Amino acid sequence: MNKTTIAILISTIIVTLYTTTACAPEHSNHTLERRTCNFEGAYWDALVDNPQYMGSLLCSATPYSWHDPASDLASDSQNNEYDGVYYWGNGAAVSNYFTLDYMSASNYEKQLTVYADKAHSGKNCIVCTGYYSGSGDYRPSIYFKSKRSFIESMWIANTTYTHAEVIEGCGFAGQPLGKKQSIWIEAEGYVNDSEEAVAKAIFYLYKSGEPAFEGWKKWYLTSMCEVDRVKFNVKWDGVGDNPYPAYFAIDDITIVRQVAIK
16 A cells, blocks of 8 residues: 555545544534644744743743644643743743754753754744653643634654653663653643543654654544644653653644635
């Protein structure tokens, strides 16, 4: 089965899921519309902090936030432990930092650097950080500001900070990821103000001590259906909380929503 056939099959599954589950149009006079949030343009450029760590945007008296009117996606860092002003803990920050030399950007001071030669498209993406730990819920999230929608897919990459820790074991973790251990993202979808997730999807960053992919890889969230918010948790299969930096990059988030036919 070639890539074109696989892509058509996946697209068919997505449409089928959307039209046969709780995502189904409420009326026959609706159609489905796709929009992609790609983090490109002057608005997004202005949200890239410099320096990457303790910069004036991510560490200030004003919580860091963004909103894309076309897709209605938004995010903000409002972690009570840090008075809602610091990026680490539950952030989703715009980045234009990229390198394939991960050891040149291997610590927290380079926290926004993506382990890729460029963004998946354009020049910007976002870098998320945070997870659910024994001490509290510090998961980063994205949400729809005005209308519940379906996230069809997004592109994922690792960061140099996390990659250096996983592969080299330098600094934060103290040792490389074990040969029988894996790290993955767990996305949970929520509706209204409920604290109980209605759907879940996982995406592996590392498997058996090695990267699960190189550069950017597409993640289809076909099980998510329509949600108001998605929270991301970086988990591992070792004992206790994940000891590795819980960072990953996202680009080109494609959403699907119902639009009335005029």
